[in-house]
Amino acid sequence: MGLKKFSAFLVLLYACAVGTNATLDYRGAFSKSLVFFEAQRSGKLPRGERLSWRADSGLNDGSAENVDLTGGYYDAGDNVKFGFPMAFTTTMLAWSVIEFGKKMGDELQTTRAAVKWGADYLLKASCHLPDALYVQVGNPNEDHKCWERAEDMTTSRPVYKVTPSNPGSDVAGETAAALAAASIVFRHVDASYSKNLSAAAVKAFTFADKYKGSYSDSLSSVVCPFYCSYSGFQDELLWSAAWLHKATKDSSYLNYAKSLGSADSDTFSWDNKFPGARVLLARDYLVQKNEAASEFREQAEKYMCSVLPNSPSMSVKYTPGGLLYKLTGSNLQYVTSSSFLMSSYSKYLRVSKQTFKCGEMTVTPSLMKEVVKKQVDYILGVNPKGMSYMVGYSNSFPQRVHHRDASIPSLKLSSSIVGCDKGFQYLYASSSNPNVLTGAVVGGPDENDGFADDRNNYPQSEPATYINAPLVGTLAYVAANFQR
16 A cells, blocks of 8 residues: 555544544643653652652652662552563653654653653662562552552552572563663763663673573562563563663674564563564664664564554554554553654654565655554544543543542642541542642553543553653654644
């Protein structure tokens, strides 16, 4: 299918979905997307925190093992700090800066701050390597029995780690990737900090490679089914090698990545890193002209053909309204992650003046850019519901977000402790959340574009840092290309 026919298909698809082409404020959405990370902060909050209803929390995290594990991010609507998705969140925020930082304007410093909040925690978590990598604070089985604010939670805060005898190559590999990516972000901003990040990344990668095994096996009772490593750990070894190659320019990491072979996947997420690693390594070939990385171009483009609409090898679905649909439950995470990869690859193709084919369909940078825009537009309200799935954007957005702190009156307004059981009245209340979780992107609609704005409907109404993180860079990219 040619470019004109494909573009016409997209226009018709979205005209049917909403019947109008709204003017969207991508820069405003980009700014709001960063506010959400402030809502997810754990630890001692800094001056300038924009969400007045949040306060300090988790100030004794790590004390159970006499280590400092304060800081970091809560992953979603609960009060657990899961290291695996937190590291992925940090990697994607860092990649956003690396790839699209020049498009971020005044928000570049804010985005760097979001990267640093995650990276600082990961440094603490990795400081005992090679003996231990701390990967989680809080028992989700206990936490999920309560509905209470992070500021006055009453649940215990046990600490979990992976060690040489109880390994976790998946979480260690992702931690290495996050630290390596963050080291690039701060290379010309804070050289000393960047070197510390890079050194820690090498230690985490060495640990992941030397002591092979899945943290889902070592810590199954507290990480599954919440953040099991369903894809195994080969993808994280590839991903971390790719980032260390980019951060250090050491060709041994590229050789290591090449030695791992290939495994097809149409899913890029906190769990599966294969597509992201291949896109990152393909840049080496397309932009840097490194012939040693040539094999990753074919692998990256195979992924693109699996997610692009109307590609003969497309293996994902699209809803009637035009949204990429991969899996039930928090589907927007796959939309934001794939859109980020398409944004990045479109940039690589433009810089290298290249195109590629999915069967007979020629894929150009412009075509990919349009696909990305349509996915972003859908998230921001150009959809059959006419609803923005980013909280606080437009006049119509989810009001009953599955999020403890957003649903309970702020500690600053009501100083009485909301205990474990008492908080459930707020989970089941039909009223809107008293605190607006600005910038949060929720799990999103089902395969038929349906959405129930119900706080207890967590597959659709719960936000997560790993939904927002890839969207940060994508919004900067779309704003630069479509908003003057």
